[in-house]
Amino acid sequence: MSSSSSHSETCQAWVDGVPGEYGYKPSLAAGIVLSSIFGLSMAVHIIQACWKRAWWTNLFAIGALVELLGWAGRTWSAVCPYNKDAFLMQISTLIIAPTFITAGIYVILGRFIEFAGVKSLLTPKQYLWVFCTCDVISLLVQAVGGGMASVAVSETNGDTKPGTNIMVTGIIFQMFSITVFVACAADFLRRLVRQNLLHLLTKEMRWLLIATTASVVLIYIRSIYRTIELLQGWTGYLITHEAYFVALDGGMIAPAVMVFNIIHPSSSFTHGRPEKPEKGGELRNSMMEGPYIEMR
Template sequence: MVNQHEITLGCHPLIPGYHTEYGYVPTQAAGIAFLVLFGLSFVLHTVQFCWKRTWWCSVFAIGCITELIGWGGRTWSSSCPYNGTAFLMQISTLIIAPVFFTAGIYILLGRFIQIFGRESSILTPKWYLWIFVTCDVVSLVVQAIGGGMASSAVGGNGSTAVGTHIMVAGIIFQLVSITVFVFFAVDFVRRTIRYRMLQSLTRSVVPLLVAMVISLLCIYARSIYRTIELLQGWSGYLITHEKYFIGLDGAMMVVAVGIFNVLHPGWLLPDSGRASTIKSEESSDGTEMHVADRT
């Protein structure tokens, strides 16, 4: 007879007919690949934000660390598929890692608003941080609590219902907050295009704006996947098939954070002096008008 307590504490190989908490054995090659990718992104982000002194970009590096812990847990599980600590590592970190990436996007949009002017956005940069970072923190805490409760229940052969419901509530709350932010981001893009604010900054800002949109879409797609996955339950189709996790979580997060290694804000965002000069030149040429004049 299998002693569940012993195999969840040790490193027991797969037992035929005895299912793992994942519903499968995580692929070691995938775990190593994502460890390398997030590790490389972490190193690059650390060098980049230190070099350019864009300290707020450290949130991308912190997110990479969180991903590394999670994928470390999954790689560990590939050899020890029943180990409860490895399972707890991955479920408690990979569910919350995107919070750090969205925080960076919130700050980046605030920088764009400072460059293009207050008329480019409904909200001020300060309100973006207060509202959406607060929502992310709430979501992070709720998901972490739910993940801990669910994984403990799985390890102790108890009911995962309460923990799962808490996790679902947290990720749905995150999905709603991201949806609201997407609305504001789309409105920002619409305003900058409509009022031709990009003309003087096309070479630097437009690629970075595209990077922000791509990153946000990846995080949004991942949030939709995670919501559906958890709604299906621990024995659902999505959660028990690794290919969806690799493609709709791991790959999405690599793109979401990696694109800022290629198009880093420290290299592409103009400094405040340059932005002010451009805005002054636009005003003297009559290309920048107040919202009241445009409506």
């Protein structure tokens, strides 16, 4: 998909019949809209994190920031369709941005477990370390693959296959990590139901649980799409038709991060946690009987 050198150095208008790096001219409207959405989400997340002093929720702000950079790159590409810097900017950021959002989701599950005091397959800290480590590995693999593929795309007759395969490996590993995480989350909910502890979840927590589930599903759909897209190669049908990218990448990640602006995690964990179950399995709710414990 490499364009001729005459179109790579300057900001030149789209020329019919002269393909750029994308195989099409990126939509200016899509770039502006999604850049605005992610920019707004990032700003609100930063304000919410500072207001609530819930600094860990800045993971969502970072995810939105990286998405903003990626869609800014695509907006740049809409104005300068043959600019390789803009192309490299968007490809290197949009592939890794969801990693920061999933990291925040891992913390949320840990907070639920810590609040309920229910045994899970892993401790809250272990969830954070295990799955965040998986995310870092996935991020590094995707970044290396993306860098290799980007360099190959910018070269005449460059071979993008090695870099693409590495990127796909990183995405598949991320999907596997998310799948294991979902299984652990499902096991936690099963334990809550079996021990009749669902009543411990406040209205805010139930909404957060729904929001988290929706975010995971959206990120999972996006991961499936990107896997299929990259497996088809840089001249495949999906990667050369922008509508799929806008709908199944930006259209999935935008609500996946904005849902936590609407239902902010810190609002659900301000009442403290219940005491651990006693030997007979009975649980006394410390929200009524004991001091509140700030969980930030």
